Amino acid sequence: MTNADPKTLIKIARESGGSDHGTPVDLGQRVRELRKARDWTLEQAASQAGLARSTLSKIENGQMSPTYDALKKLAIGLEISVPQLFTPPRAGQVNGRMAVTKSGQGAAQATVTYEHELLADTLTKKQMLPYRARVRARTMEEFEGWVRHDGEEFLYVLTGVIRLYTEFYEPVEMRRGDSAYYDATMGHNVVSVSEEDANILWVTSLT
DSSP: OOSOOHHHHHHHHHHTTOOSOSOOOOHHHHHHHHHHHTTOOHHHHHHHHTOOHHHHHHHHTTOSOOOHHHHHHHHHHHTSOGGGGGSOOGGGOOOSOOOOOOTTOSEEEEOSSEEEEESSTTOSSOSEEEEEEEEOOOSGGGSSSOBOOSSEEEEEEEESEEEEEESSSOOEEEETTOEEEEETTSOEEEEEOSSSOEEEEEEEEOO
8 A cells, every 4th residue: 555544544543542642653754763762673673563574664765654563563562552653752752662681681791800791782862771791790899990980870689798998988888688879970789798608689770
């Protein structure tokens, strides 16, 4: 089919919980913006949605009107709801995203003192950086000075026992279930004080 019928598309959006008000959105342009916001090629986006590359290309260029099944596949592939295909993003942000990281399947990054596993690594333009870390370090001497960076940080102990060193506070010993929230511009380091390497969850703000 060619020349997508806006009334049909808006009707589909409304039946899926969209708003009855507002200016109709150019579906092809919206899909292209969502794809590029994720830094995906046509091939990657088509694969995520379970559609042929040629089909996605025609949708983006307004050369065909997708069926409701195709819209659902698009929404699932782009990690949003169907109504959001017809809703402009607020302040240029993509809404309704989600990423699931199965245990042990995060992106691994090892250092001398930590073994990091990045979580939700497939999402771009995140406002938080979540990662799990295995703490190898046993003494402060293993670090090349304080770790400092922009933003705020949340730390949660998963297993083992750690000692949290910070620039302006006395060291704090923390066990499973303990947590800390602090200004990451303040120097900070973590060491394991249990026999086994401790494991912690870190969440760092990116804004």
